[in-house]
Amino acid sequence: MAAAARFTVVGGGLAGLMTTIKLAEAGHQVDVLSLVPVKRSHSVCAQGGINGAVNTKGEGDHPDIHVKDTLRGGDFLAEQVSVKGMCYAAPGIIYLLDRMGVTFNRTSEGLLDFRRFGGTLHHRTAFAGATTGQQLLYALDEQVRRYESEGKVTKYEYWEWLGTVKDEGGRVIGSVAVDLRTMEIRTFPAEAVCLATGGPGIVFGRSTNSIINTGTAAGRAYMEGAIYANGEFIQVHPTSIPGEDKLRLMSESVRGEGGRVWVPRKKGDTRNPRDIPESERFYFLEEKYPKYKNLVPRDVATREIFMVCRDLGMGIGGKDGVYLDVTHIPAKTLDAKIKGVMEIYEKFVGDDPRVTPMVIFPGMHYSMGGLYVRFEADSRTQTPLEGSPVNQSTNIPGLYATGEADYAFHGANRLGANSLLSCIYSGMIGGPAMAAYAKNNATSAAAMPEKYFQSAKKYWEDRFATIKAMNGAENPYALAKELGDIMTENCTVVRYNDRLKKTVEKIRELKSRWKNVNVLDTGNVANRALSYTNQLWNMLELGEVIATSALLRDESRGAHYKPEFSLPEPKTKDPREDADWMSLWRKRHEKWAKTTIAKHAEQGPQISYEEISTPVLDPEPRWYA
Numbered sequence: 001m002a003a004a005a006r007f008t009v010v011g012g013g014l015a016g017l018m019t020t021i022k023l024a025e026a027g028h029q030v031d032v033l034s035l036v037p038v039k040r041s042h043s044v045c046a047q048g049g050i051n052g053a054v055n056t057k058g059e060g061d062h063p064d065i066h067v068k069d070t071l072r073g074g075d076f077l078a079e080q081v082s083v084k085g086m087c088y089a090a091p092g093i094i095y096l097l098d099r100m101g102v103t104f105n106r107t108s109e110g111l112l113d114f115r116r117f118g119g120t121l122h123h124r125t126a127f128a129g130a131t132t133g134q135q136l137l138y139a140l141d142e143q144v145r146r147y148e149s150e151g152k153v154t155k156y157e158y159w160e161w162l163g164t165v166k167d168e169g170g171r172v173i174g175s176v177a178v179d180l181r182t183m184e185i186r187t188f189p190a191e192a193v194c195l196a197t198g199g200p201g202i203v204f205g206r207s208t209n210s211i212i213n214t215g216t217a218a219g220r221a222y223m224e225g226a227i228y229a230n231g232e233f234i235q236v237h238p239t240s241i242p243g244e245d246k247l248r249l250m251s252e253s254v255r256g257e258g259g260r261v262w263v264p265r266k267k268g269d270t271r272n273p274r275d276i277p278e279s280e281r282f283y284f285l286e287e288k289y290p291k292y293k294n295l296v297p298r299d300v301a302t303r304e305i306f307m308v309c310r311d312l313g314m315g316i317g318g319k320d321g322v323y324l325d326v327t328h329i330p331a332k333t334l335d336a337k338i339k340g341v342m343e344i345y346e347k348f349v350g351d352d353p354r355v356t357p358m359v360i361f362p363g364m365h366y367s368m369g370g371l372y373v374r375f376e377a378d379s380r381t382q383t384p385l386e387g388s389p390v391n392q393s394t395n396i397p398g399l400y401a402t403g404e405a406d407y408a409f410h411g412a413n414r415l416g417a418n419s420l421l422s423c424i425y426s427g428m429i430g431g432p433a434m435a436a437y438a439k440n441n442a443t444s445a446a447a448m449p450e451k452y453f454q455s456a457k458k459y460w461e462d463r464f465a466t467i468k469a470m471n472g473a474e475n476p477y478a479l480a481k482e483l484g485d486i487m488t489e490n491c492t493v494v495r496y497n498d499r500l501k502k503t504v505e506k507i508r509e510l511k512s513r514w515k516n517v518n519v520l521d522t523g524n525v526a527n528r529a530l531s532y533t534n535q536l537w538n539m540l541e542l543g544e545v546i547a548t549s550a551l552l553r554d555e556s557r558g559a560h561y562k563p564e565f566s567l568p569e570p571k572t573k574d575p576r577e578d579a580d581w582m583s584l585w586r587k588r589h590e591k592w593a594k595t596t597i598a599k600h601a602e603q604g605p606q607i608s609y610e611e612i613s614t615p616v617l618d619p620e621p622r623w624y625a
Helices: 013-023 063-073 080-100 132-149 214-223 283-286 296-312 333-349 419-439 450-469 476-490 499-512 528-552 579-592
Strands: 006-009 029-034 114-116 123-126 153-155 161-166 172-179 187-188 192-195 234-241 260-264 322-325 357-367 399-401 594-599 604-609
Touching: 006 013, 006 476, 013 029, 013 419, 029 161, 063 080, 080 132, 080 172, 080 283, 080 450, 132 153, 132 419, 161 187, 161 214, 161 450, 172 192, 172 450, 187 450, 192 419, 192 594, 214 399, 214 528, 234 296, 234 333, 260 283, 260 296, 283 296, 296 322, 322 333, 333 357, 399 419, 450 528, 476 499, 476 528, 499 528, 528 594, 528 604
Parallel strands: 006 029, 006 192, 029 153, 192 399
Antiparallel strands: 114 123, 161 172, 172 187, 234 357, 260 322, 322 357, 594 604
């Protein structure tokens, strides 16, 4: 095989762009497929920052502490080798981004500034105001455009990935994609394909995700044989604002800069929040968690807000909502640190949060689960072995996954500001892994018989023609709304087995009704309804994985919370001092500290469990009081 090979990266966010950079800098050709212009990828919406134990504030922070916080925050369900590699690489990644020109906030001495985020007691989060994702995305895109000008990278914006091209042995040798403007279907030969396609937020209807985040690529890969792991772990962000079209994120950086969460102590108090004195405010996170206060991990904060509103009935005005208050912080400081978030709230709600407390409620935000990927550990460091073709590889030969599309880095709950880090780190090791894999192929994808590509292309031409001819009574967008409603109701903050069973049954009903859809548009140009109808089937498949996995995991861990299977409160402030409670915890942990493995079958997901290896850190109870 020639030194330069051709690869396909699907997704133009941080994970996809870093994968592309690593392949291009090694001299390879890369085709980047993106549903939208690369600079509109969902990474642009990230607000708060990127984690790294740089320790410029002299707090004694260290990558080992970052590893512990990440594993503990994820309730010891994350892939530990990958987490250690990520946390040790984090300081270098932040300085690399700084050299690329990211406009990070700085201290008065000119050092990089860091803020606190949930699940840690250290100032570990580098940030560029409240638009960190945008600044990082633009910086990486600038690097990619350099390789684009050299002919090493070709961008295909407004192209949707449909599926893989495989040889008779099941090896991926390319992809099939459709131009969303002309509806042309074509194939892309590749030595390896990387899915960096983000999360499945739209499976839940309204979420903080962009409306392109349907999970369709991961859903299709799962249907083609890729394992989907830990699908039940869905992060509901504690602070979002509702909208008719979608939810909008109020970044954890608001609490990182001193924002406080509270409700009136008197149920049904209708006074203006500015007229309620401090003594009559219930700062419930601060009272219950005096050590971490408003910066407990997201799953903890979400459940507390949910309990205050739903169980105690103390939501503002008797409805779902609590105050997120920054009015005690000088406006000049807010504008220097989190102006982007302030402007979002002001634009979509109409109130100035600098003078009026924000009203927020939890909203679906992130998927810890995703495509199952593997790593090869360096026996000396217990981090991913540099350049190994195993890193970030799925169980399908030649198919890789990075970023939110993979399952490895966050376990049962993601710590804020670890997402941007995991996207970039997974791309940094995923790109070289793909290149190493290609070197071992006896025959290049470009030299494979044309019949494989023609067959794959014909499959998708026939499928789209079949969907276009469907003239049933069902509206695909109405089916999607039903899916989103039941997933949000039963598969987010609190879960009950009877409701999860009904959710699985409902999804199977929706799959049956999908076969009677009306595609609504039979045009041959920019047919969004045709594309979406196909995506909807993939969304239904992923929804079934999520709901089935949640039904079968009878415990509470991280973002997966089942009251009927939760441990009782320990008798001591530190649970490790309660021997009976620790015995219960160990038994539960030994039974359920396993990765959920979902494989596709016509009758529904086939679920099994894989033991978690623990080469980095022994598990312990999560306790934040």
